[in-house]
Amino acid sequence: NAGVTQTPKFQVLKTGQSMTLQCAQDMNHNSMYWYRQDPGMGLRLIYYSASEGTTDKGEVPNGYNVSRLNKREFSLRLESAAPSQTSVYFCASSEARTQPQHFGDGTRLSIL
Amino acid sequence: DQQVKQNSPSLSVQEGRISILNCDYTNSMFDYFLWYKKYPAEGPTFLISISSIKDKNEDGRFTVFLNKSAKHLSLHIVPSQPGDSAVYFCAAFRRQLTFGSGTQLTVLP
Numbered sequence: 001n002a003g004v005t006q007t008p009k010f011q012v013l014k015t016g017q018s019m020t021l022q023c024a025q026d027m028n029h030n031s032m033y034w035y036r037q038d039p040g041m042g043l044r045l046i047y048y049s050a051s052e053g054t055t056d057k058g059e060v061p062n063g064y065n066v067s068r069l070n071k072r073e074f075s076l077r078l079e080s081a082a083p084s085q086t087s088v089y090f091c092a093s094s095e096a097r098t099q100p101q102h103f104g105d106g107t108r109l110s111i112l
Numbered sequence: 113d114q115q116v117k118q119n120s121p122s123l124s125v126q127e128g129r130i131s132i133l134n135c136d137y138t139n140s141m142f143d144y145f146l147w148y149k150k151y152p153a154e155g156p157t158f159l160i161s162i163s164s165i166k167d168k169n170e171d172g173r174f175t176v177f178l179n180k181s182a183k184h185l186s187l188h189i190v191p192s193q194p195g196d197s198a199v200y201f202c203a204a205f206r207r208q209l210t211f212g213s214g215t216q217l218t219v220l221p
Contacts, residue, residue: 004155040121040213041213042116042118042201042203042210042211042212042213042214043156043201043209043211044211045208045209048208058208059208059210090155090156092155097207097208098143098144098205100146100158100161101158101209102157102158103148103155103156103157104155105153105154105155106153106154106155
């Protein structure tokens with residue numbers, strides 16, 4: 001009963017380092033998403049993939065890249081990490097973009 | 113420019129009483145609205161939704177009300193239970209989900 005699995009759960013990086021956050025879902029969902037959550041704020045959409053083979057920018061895409069590797073997996077890459085990217089990152093999936101999203105438990109990322 | 117606002121960061125309610133969580137939005141083009149619940153160190157979980165063509169949707173102890181003229185959404189939980197203590201996010205959808213900042217609900221035994 002895994003649902004959406006995110007790895008790693010925690011990570012500390014130094015400014016300028018790169019890193020890829022992994023996300024996989026086992027619900028055969030078509031759409032996948034990456035959000036970030038900062039203190040006192042709601043979740044903000046970074047990128048999404050409406051279906052396998054497509055990706056689109058969300059509200060806050062700068063500094064990030066994504067890859068929809070296959071239907072199950074959607075990764076988020078920070079090429080050159082900055083302290084402003086310290087956040088909790090959530091991956092989500094849904095059957096279609098108009099359906100409720102299912103979230104993973106998050107990756108807590110600190111950039112020093 | 114916050115399109116979805118939850119103006120109460122926190123709410124405390126006695127067990128058995130009604131909890132009312134509120135949400136305001138500015139974009140009249142939103143198609144439907146959702147509530148998510150979030151426990152610490154977990155991801156949000158979907159609770160209930162409502163289409164913009166309806167004004168009420170019920171699911172067990174949870175009822176969502178939509179007042180389109182006021183651009184206002186509320187979630188009623190009756191009766192409230194200690195296990196309902198969590199952060200509640202409202203979200204609105206048009207092409208993508210836009211989340212409010214959340215309300216921490218504490219249900220006191």
